[in-house]
Amino acid sequence: MSVGQKRLFRNLKLVKSDYSGHQAKMAFIVEDGHLIWMGSQSKIPKGLKPKDEFDLKGQLVMPSFIECHTHTVFAGSRADEFEMRNQGKSYLEIATSGGGILSTMKKTRSASVKQLLEKTQPLVDGFLAQGVSTLEIKSGYALDLKNEIKLLETIQKLKGPQIISTFLGAHALPPEFKTHSEYLTYLGTKVLPVIRKKKLSNRVDIYIETKFFESGPAQAFLKQAQTLGFQITIHANQLSMSGGAELALELGAQSADHVIHLNEKTIQRYGKSKTVAVLLPAADLYMKCAYPPARQLIDAGATVALATDFNPGTSPTQDLSLVGFLARLEMKMTLAEVFQAYTSGAAKALGIEQSQGDLALGKEANFICTDAELSDFFYSIGNMPRHTLFIRGLAVKI
Numbered sequence: 221m222s223v224g225q226k227r228l229f230r231n232l233k234l235v236k237s238d239y240s241g242h243q244a245k246m247a248f249i250v251e252d253g254h255l256i257w258m259g260s261q262s263k264i265p266k267g268l269k270p271k272d273e274f275d276l277k278g279q280l281v282m283p284s285f286i287e288c289h290t291h292t293v294f295a296g297s298r299a300d301e302f303e304m305r306n307q308g309k310s311y312l313e314i315a316t317s318g319g320g321i322l323s324t325m326k327k328t329r330s331a332s333v334k335q336l337l338e339k340t341q342p343l344v345d346g347f348l349a350q351g352v353s354t355l356e357i358k359s360g361y362a363l364d365l366k367n368e369i370k371l372l373e374t375i376q377k378l379k380g381p382q383i384i385s386t387f388l389g390a391h392a393l394p395p396e397f398k399t400h401s402e403y404l405t406y407l408g409t410k411v412l413p414v415i416r417k418k419k420l421s422n423r424v425d426i427y428i429e430t431k432f433f434e435s436g437p438a439q440a441f442l443k444q445a446q447t448l449g450f451q452i453t454i455h456a457n458q459l460s461m462s463g464g465a466e467l468a469l470e471l472g473a474q475s476a477d478h479v480i481h482l483n484e485k486t487i488q489r490y491g492k493s494k495t496v497a498v499l500l501p502a503a504d505l506y507m508k509c510a511y512p513p514a515r516q517l518i519d520a521g522a523t524v525a526l527a528t529d530f531n532p533g534t535s536p537t538q539d540l541s542l543v544g545f546l547a548r549l550e551m552k553m554t555l556a557e558v559f560q561a562y563t564s565g566a567a568k569a570l571g572i573e574q575s576q577g578d579l580a581l582g583k584e585a586n587f588i589c590t591d592a593e594l595s596d597f598f599y600s601i602g603n604m605p606r607h608t609l610f611i612r613g614l615a616v617k618i
């Protein structure tokens with residue numbers, strides 16, 4: 221949208237911020253992609269009335285979705301591992317015998333930016349088609365300076381939603397290093413400064429888990445990242461009580477993700493913390509894990525977000541409807557909580573809550589409009605109700 225351009229959207233049903241229902245006959249005005257006026261359509265200020273007018277014909281309007289945890293850039297497939305897991309091999313067994321993240325690493329290192337873009341852009345389009353206006357994508361399938369940079373540069377070239385990249389070099393131990401500590405030192409001293417200098421990402425993630433990175437060495441690495449100006453996030457407590465969830469609190473991370481294995485004390489601490497608990501139930505379904513204690517976290521006062529964790533290993537699905545469905549069915553989240561987790565909760569997890577995540581004055585006009593009811597969402601697996609997505613006030617053609 222060009223500078224100064226105003227657009228009026230009228231005749232809409234605005235979903236209330238707590239998703240308890242909607243207000244009919246509403247209107248809003250967008251200028252330079254941001255909401256500058258909202259209210260009853262009978263009260264549109266004459267002086268503000270722009271030439272560009274859109275009649276939304278009584279459709280429901282609500283914030284678009286923010287997908288805050290994905291591993292969308294990778295080469296190859298790990299479909300064979302799904303069969304192996306179903307025949308009794310564990311994720312860790314496959315990982316320690318050359319499969320898992322390292323098998324994706326081999327294919328990803330040898331792919332060009334062009335090849336990666338050709339594979340990734342349709343996947344990004346797949347999120348856009350579901351009403352995702354902002355998409356987080358992690359690196360982490362290359363595990364060396366040259367190729368991790370290649371992944372982050374690929375992410376920068378993707379089109380469609382607004383994209384936030386996260387550096388996940390600390391995803392697994394690459395074959396060039398003997399110990400996780402040596403690799404973390406390499407990442408902290410040789411890789412992070414380059415990523416910072418090239419402005420390829422301002423977020424750093426790490427996989428803290430048995431047989432992956434331990435919370436002790438992780439702490440030093442994450443502090444180094446913070447000193448360089450990165451925000452941090454942690455893959456925490458997915459398969460065990462790894463200490464990642466507690467470290468996220470201590471370091472003031474933007475989020476701790478997975479967080480399945482939490483004790484009562486930690487749950488209460490999340491209730492008082494700004495760190496968001498990002499819940500990834502599609503991965504839990506594929507991994508046959510327990511689901512995270514969403515109800516306890518929310519009841520304690522924690523902010524939760526939901527995401528697909530889309531990746532070729534533990535969550536080869538991009539389906540937001542499945543994620544929300546599992547949150548309702550298995551984690552006892554209410555429909556309103558699911559919407560909040562996929563909008564304002566996800567915005568907070570990415571540190572963009574000042575400008576995105578709800579429809580409020582001064583924020584970006586990122587919204588979807590639909591003929592469906594709120595209750596049609598996160599109900600039918602594989603089925604996102606028909607809608608139109610607007611990013612910064614512009615309709616997205618899909």
Ligand code: NIG
Pocket residue numbers: 291320321324427455458503529531532533534535
């Ligand atoms: O979020 N847990 C670590 N990372 C991914 C899995 C990556 C993979 O298996 O390729 C996750 O589950």
Ligand code: FE
Pocket residue numbers: 289290291455529531
């Ligand atoms: Fe993940």
